[in-house]
Amino acid sequence: AEYMGSYSIKMMPASYDGGYSFGPYSSTQQIASSSGTAIRPEQTRKVEKQLKVMENKRKQKCLRKAAGEVWLDPTLSEWPENDHRIFCGNLGNEVSDEVLANSFRKYSTFQKAKVVRDKRTGKSKGFGFLSFRTVDDYVRAMKEMDGKYVGSRPCLLYTSDAADD
Numbered sequence: 001a002e003y004m005g006s007y008s009i010k011m012m013p014a015s016y017d018g019g020y021s022f023g024p025y026s027s028t029q030q031i032a033s034s035s036g037t038a039i040r041p042e043q044t045r046k047v048e049k050q051l052k053v054m055e056n057k058r059k060q061k062c063l064r065k066a067a068g069e070v071w072l073d074p075t076l077s078e079w080p081e082n083d084h085r086i087f088c089g090n091l092g093n094e095v096s097d098e099v100l101a102n103s104f105r106k107y108s109t110f111q112k113a114k115v116v117r118d119k120r121t122g123k124s125k126g127f128g129f130l131s132f133r134t135v136d137d138y139v140r141a142m143k144e145m146d147g148k149y150v151g152s153r154p155c156l157l158y159t160s161d162a163a164d165d
Contacts, residue, residue, distance in 0.1 A: 083132060094151045
């Protein structure tokens with residue numbers, strides 16, 4: 001087999017742990033064998049080193065700090081990077097992620113909605129977060145949807161500090 005001078009491997013987010021993966025392959029060697037292209041060992045090491053750097057950067061962004069403690073919060077990696085986030089309060093227990101998302105889908109750059117729930121009971125804590133790709137839709141949603149009913153209660157919208165942590 002011939003060695004290629006350059007190659008490109010697309011790293012995909014691994015949803016199970018918030019890191020990166022080689023998609024359906026478990027290693028760079030598997031990628032090489034499936035494409036019929038030989039990859040030199042030093043190229044494999046380079047890609048795997050880049051993967052570790054990407055993992056470390058991802059983990060650094062997921063560090064949380066409060067009450068003098070620091071911990072890794074993998075749920076932060078579920079959110080799009082460089083988004084514009086809104087805190088949505090006064091949500092009833094009947095409001096799910098899907099109900100909240102449906103209320104904001106009319107904005108073209110809406111990305112994600114998440115209702116925060118108690119881990120033990122599964123009940124809503126009465127608030128959630130919304131993500132928008134552009135500041136225009138973020139501002140429009142803040143103006144148009146503040147005080148509008150989502151479920152059985154009027155939602156209260158505020159700028160979220162979550163992206164700044």
